[in-house]
Amino acid sequence: MPKKGVLVLFRHGQTEYNKLHYMTGLHDVALTEAGEQQAQAAGALIRGFVFDLAYSSTLKRAHRTALLALEASGTNNHLKNPDGSWAIEQSAGIVEADSGDFTARNKHTDPEILAYPHFYDVALPNGESDKQMVVRIQVFYDTELMPRLKRGETLLVVSHSGIMVGFEIVAGIRPVPVEDVWSRRSSVPNAAPVVYEYEDGQFIRHYPIAEPGASED
Incomplete structure (x- = not known):
């Protein structure tokens, strides 16, 4: 019998x-009240x-989301x-990819961000390229994941929009892009679980658990 591994990612x-359409990168911001509710809804x-x-x-935005989702599940x-912590x-x-000098600046209106050459292997100023992110x-x-998926384990990963797109690349769902990964991140909803299924370590398919509603990018 094949060993069926499952990865749930969001x-x-x-x-x-x-909410402000700011590039966040490694800045350690907290969830909003709506974000906490989204995490609990993901748990359901x-x-x-x-x-x-x-x-x-x-x-902390990813760790807090994971904690709330597990509690709500x-x-x-x-x-x-033993002490009750997760x-x-x-x-x-x-x-998330390090957004460097663009951190805390509006990705939709900042002229320097809009003019910057957003290509897969071009790092943001004092930051990281999408290629560097995908390598890690x-x-x-x-x-971490493949040895466990080959054993048929079920795993949860809570991360960031860039990581969601990057996972599609490393799983072979999406080809390595010529353009940037960053431009695709606005289509990744907050706290919307996606299931990846494997048999004997081979990726089979992926699908959202439920159709997500509109979300902030």
Whole structure:
């Protein structure tokens, strides 16, 4: 019998920077009240999953989203530590791409951001390129996730919009782009779970658990 692994992946809930259309990068902003509600709603969507392990990025917007979603799921209390806190593995490999000098600036109206050559292998000023981001996602995918997925485990990963697009690249769903990954991030909803299914470590398919509504980018 093939071993069926499952990966549930979603972006963090809304932050104030999302509302303002600011580039966030590594700036460690908190969830808004709406973002916390989105995280809890995601938890309701994933209550049919019993996870062997949960991951988030080291940024608090992702970690808080994972915590709230697991709590709301009602089916994953086995992931709690003896003190009642959640055992969520935090990884710097799945933090958002470093937006460098563009952090806290409006991605839709800032003339320097709009004029910048947004290509896959071009780093933002004092920041990171999409290629650099995908390289570290690949390391996380290969070292942390694939061994467990090959064993048939069910995993949760809560991260960021750039990481969501990057996962499609490392899983072979989307080709490596000539243009940037960043321009596609506005189509990634907040806290909308996507399921990736595997058999014996081979990717089979991916799909959203529910059709998400409109979200801030």
